[in-house]
Amino acid sequence: MIRVTNIVKDHGPVRILNGASLEVAKGQVAALVGPSGSGKSTLLRCINGLEPFQEGSVEVGDALKLVGGAPHPRATLLQLRRTVGMVFQQFNLFPHMTVLKNVMAGPVYALGAPRDEAETHAKKWLDRVGLGEKHDAKPAQLSGGQQQRVAIARALAVNPSAILFDEPTSALDPKMSAEVMRVIDDLADDQQLQVAMVIVSHDLAAVKRIADVVHVLGGGKVAYSGPAQEAFAPGGPAAALE
Amino acid sequence: MNPRWLLAALALLVGAPAHAQDKKDEKRPLRWGTDPTGGAPYVYKDKDGNFVGFEVELAEYFAKELKRESKMVSGDWDKLPELLGKPAGDDGIDIVLNGYELREDLEKKYPSTRPYYVYKLALIIHKDSADPITGWSDLNREKQKGVKRSVGVLGGSVAHEYLKGDDFGDKIDLKINPDVATVIGLVEQKRLDATVQDTPAALYYIKTGKDLKLADEPRKSGFYVILTRQNDNELRDQLNAAIKKGIKDGTFKAIYEKYGLWNEDQERLLYWTEQPWPPFAVKAEETGGDGSGQKSVNWNRLLNDLLKAAGMTVLLAVASFPLAMMVGMLVALGRVYGPWLVRFPLGVYVEVLRGTPLLLQLYCMFYIVPMLAANHLGVTLPNNPLWYGILGLAINYSAYEAENYRAGLLAIPRGQMEAALALGMNPLTALRVVIVPQAARIVIPPVTNDFIALFKDTSVCSVILITELTRKYNELYNFNRDLVVQLAFITAGLYLVMSYPLAIAARVMEKRLATAGGAQR
Incomplete structure (x- = not known):
């Protein structure tokens, strides 16, 4: 589903990623862990083309491929971003739109869906994240946890086949974190959804619970890929992070 | 104390400053207000950057006659009379000498001298216009249906007053500008259909400019006068005497001929030096509210x-x-x-x-x-x-x-x-x-x-x-x-x-x- 091959990413004189590779299968939940500054978020942002990279490639499905070293073709980028959703640490909801409009934004402005269709669809997703009552609220009127749930609904509303979570709970207190993680957990368990998920998170307890596979990033590479249980086992590659 | 001493001391106190004032006044330059941007032939700069023009020469003549120095002070043309209202110190002026026409409304605030020039209003057009204005009465004829003739004038001039009057008024497209040269330029570029200017400016620009001509005989003659402060009677008398002398001895004629402004109208100037002045009754409004029966404000x-x-x-x-x-x-x-x-x-x-x-x-x-x-x-x-x-x-x-x-x-x-x-x-x-x-x-x-x-x-x-x-x-x-x-x-x-x-x-x-x-x- 997602195949990252030998990505090299420089930020000015600093090499952040130095040949990182990983694969995430359809319906799989992958966690990306590693020490601070190891390039987890950068790798996520390379996957959906928010960051250009110098070498390597990103493939999504059979048809979409970003190749490092040159500007990505616009058509490919658009298509890829419609296929791979993203949830940000700071939510990044559109503050001038209502909650419902935020969730409709992708279908309407990116996919060109008719408004009424988009609205029904958006409402369905808002119900799914437990915010069916908040259609007309503005983001500023919601708690952080609620905002992040709206952001998740917004990312899912374009029917992506993969979704990237970039530290989705770091800006939240433990209670709200748990509330957001429950939603992600619920999506991960949904056998029908079949969305590949990549989660970057410091909440290792939640990661252990949710993730099928853990990728440990170190030295600009993916140093380990394997089942969560193994990764977090005493003496395992991710145990030191705890 | 001897009362005679006291009197002498008082006389000194009162008289001495007054005397000093007179003396100072005599030495003070004659500050004359003008708007040099108004341009030729009144006041303009020659190739060497010196101010020339018939009014510059007139001012020098007056200053010489009054045994004072001529000092030019520039201001916006339509605000020059107001400069008279300032104290005649370093920033005020003593007279306005800049093609100001004799006007009843100005006369009561800023009394004029005898006239120093007889002007007429001239209608200037481009030499080769496709649909030329043939004369004054032709100004009202529309170019096309609904398109009036555009006519430029100097704001606040007699030409302006004449054109906004009943004869033309709404029937022409009157364009007001504070600068004669600009309006003339627009007629040269055919961007204005015509302009109405006083004859000195008109004659000068037709002679020196490109492709301009008079559309008709100049009409509505009037006087250029010098405006003074109301209580400056002595100065006015001195100027009037100088005007009379200059007209009689040919000084004015020489100046006007130099600038191509002499014509037979100017022969009448001498006559007016001997008539009662101004030639109309000035209402005595400044002394009180006795303005009844006069033109009321609409x-x-x-x-x-x-x-x-x-x-x-x-x-x-x-x-x-x-x-x-x-x-x-x-x-x-x-x-x-x-x-x-x-x-x-x-x-x-x-x-x-x-x-x-x-x-x-x-x-x-x-x-x-x-x-x-x-x-x-x-x-x-x-x-x-x-x-x-x-x-x-x-x-x-x-x-x-x-x-x-x-x-x-x-x-x-x-x-x-x-x-x-x-x-x-x-x-x-x-x-x-x-x-x-x-x-x-x-x-x-x-x-x-x-x-x-x-x-x-x-x-x-x-x-x-x-x-x-x-x-x-x-x-x-x-x-x-x-x-x-x-x-x-x-x-x-x-x-x-x-x-x-x-x-x-x-x-x-x-x-x-x-x-x-x-x-x-």
């Missing part, structure tokens, strides 16, 4: 004129500002999101427009650009000053708006654009639906502020022949000098009445946005 007409002009002010502001906003937004987007090749020229655009005066920009657009276009590209640009006014204001303000919007765009967190892109929107859509609406909210206060500023800046359009509120005020003030204060208050009031609702609207909008919730982060 307030209806004045207010109507001001309101109409206020309408032009509104039109200029309302038409130009949306344009300024649109252009400004494009410029801001280019500067924030464009590549270097776009950013750099746009930066230059903003700095040039912000760094040069609006007045100069309007002047260039209206007078210089069409001339260059016609001479070098063979393109005839539209002639209606209104277009240039709207466009000029819009372009100038677009620079300020661009900076407002740029600040607004930069204030939007980067995550907003990323979130929009991550949804698969193309960058233009992201700008349109996510970034610009948020930036627009942030910049409402400065943008409203600019709209109010633009409202008042519309007055600058008067330099390109547009009669808006300030121009109209100036014009009315010229012919109603008793009402200066009232007219000024009404004009200021109109500006306030028009701009205050905007300020309120802005405040309401700001409040609403504040309650709608701030930006994220």
Whole structure:
């Protein structure tokens, strides 16, 4: 589903990623862990083309491929971003739109869906994240946890086949974190959804619970890929992070 | 104490300063007010940069006769009489000597000397016009259906008064300008159909200018006089004596011949040095409110004129500002999101427009650009000053708006654009639906502020022949000098009445946005 091959990413004189590779299968939940500054978020942002990279490639499905070293073709980028959703640490909801409009934004402005269709669809997703009552609220009127749930609904509303979570709970207190993680957990368990998920998170307890596979990033590479249980086992590659 | 001593001491105290004053006055230069931009043949600069002109020579003659030094003081032509109202110190003037016609309304405030020149009004047109004006009566004939002849005049002149009178009035398209040379230039470029000027200017420009001619015999003769302060009787007598002498001994004739201004009309000057002056009864209004039975003020007409002009002010502001906003937004987007090749020229655009005066920009657009276009590209640009006014204001303000919007765009967190892109929107859509609406909210206060500023800046359009509120005020003030204060208050009031609702609207909008919730982060 997602195949990252030998990505090299420089930020000015600093090499952040130095040949990182990983694969995430359809319906799989992958966690990306590693020490601070190891390039987890950068790798996520390379996957959906928010960051250009110098070498390597990103493939999504059979048809979409970003190749490092040159500007990505616009058509490919658009298509890829419609296929791979993203949830940000700071939510990044559109503050001038209502909650419902935020969730409709992708279908309407990116996919060109008719408004009424988009609205029904958006409402369905808002119900799914437990915010069916908040259609007309503005983001500023919601708690952080609620905002992040709206952001998740917004990312899912374009029917992506993969979704990237970039530290989705770091800006939240433990209670709200748990509330957001429950939603992600619920999506991960949904056998029908079949969305590949990549989660970057410091909440290792939640990661252990949710993730099928853990990728440990170190030295600009993916140093380990394997089942969560193994990764977090005493003496395992991710145990030191705890 | 001996009372005689006391008396002597008193005499010294009282008399000595008075005496000193007289002596000082005698030595003081004769400060004469003029507007050198009015130009030839009155007062202008020769090739070496020295002021010449028949009035410069007259002033020198008068100063010599009065045993004083001639000192030229420049000011705006239509405000010269007001300079007499200032104390005759270093910044005031003693006389106005600048083609001022004898006018009843001026006479009671600023009594005149005997005339020093007999002028007529001359109708000047381009030599080879496709549909020439054949004479005075032909001025009222429309060019095409609904298109009146455009006629330029010097604001506040007798020509101006004559053309706005009943004979022409609404039947011509009267264009007011404070500068003779500019109006003449526009006739040369065929951008005005005609201009009416006093004969000295007319004869001079027909001789020296390109492709100009008189359309008809000059008419409506009048006198050029020197304006003085009311209580300067002695100075007036001295000047009158000098005028009489100069006419008699041929000094005036020599000066006028030098500038090609001598004609048989001037023979009448001598006659008028011996007649009662002024040749009409001056109402004694200055001593009290005994103005009854005189021409009453037609307030209806004045207010109507001001309101109409206020309408032009509104039109200029309302038409130009949306344009300024649109252009400004494009410029801001280019500067924030464009590549270097776009950013750099746009930066230059903003700095040039912000760094040069609006007045100069309007002047260039209206007078210089069409001339260059016609001479070098063979393109005839539209002639209606209104277009240039709207466009000029819009372009100038677009620079300020661009900076407002740029600040607004930069204030939007980067995550907003990323979130929009991550949804698969193309960058233009992201700008349109996510970034610009948020930036627009942030910049409402400065943008409203600019709209109010633009409202008042519309007055600058008067330099390109547009009669808006300030121009109209100036014009009315010229012919109603008793009402200066009232007219000024009404004009200021109109500006306030028009701009205050905007300020309120802005405040309401700001409040609403504040309650709608701030930006994220």
